[in-house]
Structure formats: C-alpha cells, structure tokens
Amino acid sequence: MRRGVLVLVAAVAVIGLFAGGLAWLLTDARPRANAPRGERLYYAYCAECHGLDGRGSWRASLFLLRPGDLTDPRVAAQSDRYLFDLIKHGGATIGRPGMPAFGAQLSDDDLAQLVAFVRTLASRDRRR
Numbered sequence: 001m002r003r004g005v006l007v008l009v010a011a012v013a014v015i016g017l018f019a020g021g022l023a024w025l026l027t028d029a030r031p032r033a034n035a036p037r038g039e040r041l042y043y044a045y046c047a048e049c050h051g052l053d054g055r056g057s058w059r060a061s062l063f064l065l066r067p068g069d070l071t072d073p074r075v076a077a078q079s080d081r082y083l084f085d086l087i088k089h090g091g092a093t094i095g096r097p098g099m100p101a102f103g104a105q106l107s108d109d110d111l112a113q114l115v116a117f118v119r120t121l122a123s124r125d126r127r128r
Contacts, residue, residue, distance in 0.1 A: 029043065029047065029052055030043065031043045036113070036117070037110070037113050038113035038114050038115075038116050038117030039117050041106065041110055041113060041114045041117070042114060042117050042118070045102055045105070045106070045114070046114070046118075048060070049065060049067040050067045050068070050070055051067075053071070053121065054069065054070030054071045054118070054121035054122075055069050055070070055071055056069060065098050066098070067098065067099075068096075068099075070118055070121045070122065071121050071122050072122070073122070075118075075122060076119070076122035076123075080112075080115050080119075083115045083118060084111050084112065084115050086099060087101075087102055087103075087106075087111055087114060087115065088101065088102065088103035088106075088108075088111055089101050089103060090102075
C-alpha cells in the first residue's frame, strides 16, 4: 500500500514537472508594453519562425524549417519593396516556399511598419 502511494506521488510529480517544462518552453514571448506597432506585429506573425532576435527559432528547427536570418547583411541590402512583397505575397513566387503570405491578414500600412522593424534587427546585430 505504502509503495503504491509513493509510486503515485512520484508519477504525479514527474507529470507535473514535464507539463510545467513544456508550458515554459512553449510560452510565446511578448513585446514590451510600449512597443511600436511594427515590433508588436513582428512578435505576433514573425517571431515564431524567425526568432526574437531575427536569427531563427528553435521551434522552426523542430519542423525542419530554416527561416532566413533577418540580421544577415544580404537581407539589409534588399529593397523595402522586395521585403514588403515577400511578406505580403509569401516566398513561393520567388523560390522560398517556406515563407507564408500575410497580405490577407495585414494592411499595407502594417506591412510597411513590419518592414521598418525588420530593418532594425540588422542594425541591432551590427551594434554588438
């Protein structure tokens, strides 16, 4: 009887630790309270794949996705129009099928603000 109770308590503790660890790992990060709209949009639509710093997310790696490194100088060299169209229409039209289209969810103004925020990721990397 006593051994059965100990096994039950241990099993509940292990399940609790496992569930707590998963909850901690899978909790989405949130932007700061007074963040500009572009940053909030990035956290909502982009951070899951591209990561909070723009270098890629471990979550994307679990699904064998390799999102572009937004801090790469080659991304910074692209025009705003190219990034705008890539986000709006997705990457399938230019040979990057993993990048989904967000034109249906975001207005053109939102897309422009998102492009402006993506530009800040590359400049943050250079300051380090």
